[in-house]
Amino acid sequence: MSSYSAMQERKGKGVLYKFISYIPLLLLTVIIVIPVGWAFTASIKENAEFYGSPWALPKGVYLQNFADSWLKANMGDYMLNSVLVTAMSIALLLAIALPAAYVLARYRFRGNVLWNTMFMAGLFINVNYIVVPIFLMLNEGDKLSRTFFGQPILLNNMVVLALVYAAMALPFTIYLLAGYFKSLSKEYEEAAAVDGAGHFRTMIQVIMPMARPAIITIILFNFLSFWNEYIISMTLLTKPEFKTLPVGLMNLMAAQKSAVEYGQLYAGLVIVMLPTLLIYILVQKKLTQGMTMGGLKG
């Protein structure tokens, strides 16, 4: 009898625990969803609506904000810049990191340990510390290029920015890919060698297709970090026509303080975050799994 009532009691407690557990979960959900959702509703409000209660729902769907943001505030041009820089960075990163990670993981050669250690040490280099030295280095380079070519070519150059982005992501990408390549069986290369495939063909046709899951994870992570990045971008691309989306958004924020154009600002905000949100919704499982797959990333 007593054990029965103890069980009942525990069951009752369990229900209570469950009920209490939902309170913080729902609270945090609200705290995260409301601000993001609010930005979406704000993006379709007319400017006059911003002087009323911030909690009021939009009176209509005022899409002119998006047109203004896209054209007047140049977010359309910045979008193109962002797409170009992000795509170039990812392409460069993969083209450079994949072969390097492959030979580092699967070939024994002189310098192997040295370079493995170097790239590992690179994991601890943080871009915020070195962005000014990079700027100065490119600035010095531009002084040379002015004397030789008559114009600066390194600063305000999206290809250079893409190279810098690729370099920043290189240590972690190599670390992740090399870990993946190491886990593959040696027999693949042996079989390819028996078939007469050279080193290059073995890498491209045998190993790379097997690395697809790791490659997809890398594309996802770096898409997010390149797309959202603004410190390097605002330091290396100083001319207005080269701004990337987050830098453009920051300008809109600053402009909003004087000429109050709330609608444009929030439309611009939605333009910046929509691509990342869409991709996240499509692949959220891969992303949170990938985060724990490569160990940790700051």
Add this chain to the structure above:
Amino acid sequence: MPSTSGRSRFIFFCLAPAVVLFVVFLFIPSIDVFRMSLYKWGGYTDTKTFVGLNNFSKLFQSEKFYQVFQNSILLIVVVTIITFALALLFAALLSRGKLKGTNGYRVVFYIPNILSVVVISAIFSAIYDPSNGLLNSILQLFRVIDEPVLWLGDQKIVIYSLAGAMIWQAVGYYMVMYMASMANIPESLYESANLEGASPAHQFFTITIPLIWTNIRTTLTFFIISTINMSFLFVTAMTSGGPDGATEVFLSYMYKEAYTNSSYGYGMAIGVVVFLFSFALAGILNAVTKRDHLEY
């Protein structure tokens, strides 16, 4: 069998681009930070004068740097403690609570992590707006406050407002990390604890925490490094260090001195101090939190 010279050529061409990129954009600039901190080099002049540790002694005598130091430490402590506690709590609820919709919550909680810090800063500027911000209007509705609070305008409050945005951004990330390591704890441990009648809270402190301790220690280092970095991003987009330096943090101060004011040598000295400081702090925390490794 392909020839040996073909093999070394292959290795060379695979490795060379990565090495060049690494050396040019990571290695040399990193060395430059240390080297330049020993020079007086300012403005757009080309004159670099070696001044030894002069930049450092100037830095330690500057009152501004003490303000920056205080702000940064405050953020590191506040953001780390609150984010850590919340992330652990939510990870435990979602891994152990046997609740419905666990995956849905995880997906939602991770959203702030995929947004650009500029986007988050813009959203929080709207939340913190004194006259028609979301926060003040709720608080006034429930009569918690009578006068609007200047969340970003009051020197005493602004740093906590900043911390709020940073915590909002970080909780989901660390939660996912803790969930991953909690998933490795064998269910049998909890089953036997249940038989002995241990409450979920008791189980959390006696089973969950000890068994993910290694992971917790790793994340503590992460908290230090990422708070130093993220506070720079947030400050740049949200407050520009103001009002009156109340939110100036390590790296925003460095960037301002080195890039905006073009005092390259002095700026890099700040970078060196911050780097060494974060290294030392991580080392101390690592030593303090050392426990005997538990097996399960």
